[in-house]
Amino acid sequence: MERKTDRRFIQANKEAIIAVGLSLAYFIWWYATAYGYGDAPVSEYAYILGFPEWFFYSCIAGFVLFAILAALMVRFLFKEVSLAKSEESTGGDA
Template sequence: MKSRKKQINKEIIVTVVLYLFYFLWWYYFAYVYGNSSDVEHFKYIFGLPEWFFYSCVVGLVVVNILVFILVRIFFKNVSLEEEDDKL
């Protein structure tokens, strides 16, 4: 029971840190990097504003790769039955 709780807590921490990273990535590129309100000064990548491309397209790809890696490293199958406490 104790090792199962420890594993679940570790997975929660990894998930929250990854979410915070994604939010900060998105916020930085959407509001700090692309803070020009004048559309004439926008740069475009594949027809999308540069700030949008980096915050939404590149950010999604980076976070999906990180999710794949972190799930393979930190997450384990946990039995939901009370008597089976092995990880």
């Protein structure tokens, strides 16, 4: 027996994978910049706008960058779907 898959679930799964991917990319960015720039004695830190370089890149610049990426992701990759049951999602016997 062939099982029909509702297009809403396919779209929701796609959006979930993209969101998890962006979240993992943000964590990798944060980890790499925080521990990459912050792995030095405090006396050798460089400062940007009064913040240590590692903090600026990991917590401020990273947040702004990934907030913009999330907004673009929602704008261009996510699609609005109806939550109401349709004949197509119930197999046509509604």
